[in-house]
Amino acid sequence: MTSLKPVSHNAQRLALRGDLLDFRAAPAWGQLDPGSALRFQPDHWLLIENGRILGTQAEAPDASWQQIDHSGRLILPGFIDTHVHCPQLDVIASYGAELLDWLNTYTFPAECRYADPAVARLGAERFLDALLAHGTTAAVVFATVHKVSADALFEAAQSRGMRLITGKVMMDRNAPAALLDADLAQSERDCVDLISRWHGRGRLSYAVTPRFAPTSTPAQLAMAGALCRADLSLYMQTHVAENRAEVAWVSELFPDARSYLDVYAREGLLHPRAVLAHGVWLDDADRAVLADSGAQIAFSPSSNLFLGSGLFDWVAAKEAGVAVSVASDVGGGTSLSMQRNLLDGYKVQALAGQRLSAWSGLYAATRGAAEALGLADELGHFGAGTLADVCVWDWAIGPVAKARDEVARGLHERVFAWMGLSDDRNLHSAYVAGVQKFSRSNSR
Template identity: 45%
Template structure:
């Protein structure tokens, strides 16, 4: 039976980074009609009730109906070590990340963390995630099996590392990285709502031979995405220069090995050189902004205005567990704060778009997720705009939608997520 979900409705007709807040559409008393995993209609509540009298009605009151959040860069294996104290990137990897990822050699542990990860992300309104797994194929199996069980759209891949800069026990080889990734890709890519992502962790933990092998795999499967890290910290960039002395810049370590293209997702991208920006734009690649991670680990301030002004596609992401929250609300708040420090405060319409349609566009999925429109997959959330006393008292003074929504962006958490639908089925 079709379900008619009532509430305020927020959709996007265009990119608010280019068009301003007027790119958004707000219905104060609207509805979304869903059936068989798809959105059938979006419009005024009374009109849709009259047109579909047999539909089951779910009234969310004054909650805001929106597309579910799209987290464009995460590390589900780092769930248990989120908010670990006091390290910059390289120390953080050695002190926390690598010891924890070693535990994923145990398939039972991988399954346990995958269940916990999706519990936490769904509670926070995230309906699509793009995750790095570990070098262990079982970590990928656990991630996709759990996502499939819940009917989620999920993207991920086996992290590949073969240099001795990664610890013993967390290294594969150029050959095994190619073979394992290909087998996992053939098993999972395009199955139900799942997509495989070719995943070299980053140049410092891969030899040129491994990067070339993964570049060859991507050339064989260009419908897959490829994800990696780029220019997160200045000491990381200096490290890359010592390992790849002939490279023109950090991006060139990927480009020279077939790992630059339109399906490329480059996490962080804070300290880019002009050539790197030009090449990323020329091939239609995406950069992924991870603001809570960038401030938590002390990486730097992402240049949203400069990069979008240069024509780059930008997604938004938690980067858990280097990022300090599973919440895309907190991630939007951090993006606003980083923008302020860059003298570029982002409007709430832009922040919400980045967490939904903007990230979907970065993933090449804007025709399927990230917005509420007929034909889109029915991944949506209902957001309580008065979820805590502090938020409620501020929202009560609001003169328009954005004044009502901004306190939830800045102070909201999982209590603000009043409902989640995944493929049209109620999940929260």
């Protein structure tokens, strides 16, 4: 492909030509005909002015626009990863453990290193650059218990202009001493200070982050709930019902709770800005509580398969009215590529007798995630006025994928084959608020 005019990364008016695909609304789950929910505009121009999407059109814009011709490439909104751990890049693809053993053997030792400001800074930069290189332009992220690790993530995201939701992890029991909050008051002070400095600054938001129920005392969970009630604009992120042994442990630690989810519900941690990872072992009563609260489940299929945690029932969640987004959960998950995670999501649903369409998967990783996070006015689609978080992809890389692409029958078959065969190698370029932050030509 050739550029029609030299491109400045600081261009005020930028036009990208390619096959534009995004969603106006949620497609029916599993249906191959998306109806009007899908907006596919082959060989169109996406117009970006001052970092925001102005609109789309079939004809080339006038000479006042910086024009880049990506004819024959797929252009999507940037992916949104709703659950991922920055420090766990160091332990991705670690062998032979289920969740609780995996935490003790691999994760906790890796997170201890993030007490060092230099480690935290370099780790945050490497992590965010890796997200961008996989086509993920926004994320809900776990730091570590160390305040400096959250600072490092916020600073690195701000310098890249990214939408980032994160917070220092809260733990005061059942973890190594180096990963425990000194005391309840200090944990609260650290959170309040981070909130005051970062929450609502640019595209940054704070998430109250109790790691999971077993590593927080009831008093710490109550404090986390109080923070949420004090400022309804705060997010909350944690884990729930990922693994059967974990669920049994929670029932021992919180014998008065009806369920694992109830531990959080009783402390006011379930609300429209709550993101709960996994939710594999929930029952109908739990799903009703989630639906009433407006909280979402971050489905993490690669992680659930790799750690042998179980098979998430997406259909049951949807039928109960629970919002579901898609997440990599690296390093329990084995790839930051959203396509690889969506393919694993298809496999999980297939084992349950369901079929995840490309439309339902891609919606959940773009506009669906933005809506669940209350950010649909900002990102996740090509609606006028949204910030131009945009990724340009090759439809196929390599002879096998190219042969498959050539014989695809219909749009869904083509997009599903792309979802199943593509990964970060297909990413040509990534833009954040209209500024190019990744280019394949500069990544080698």
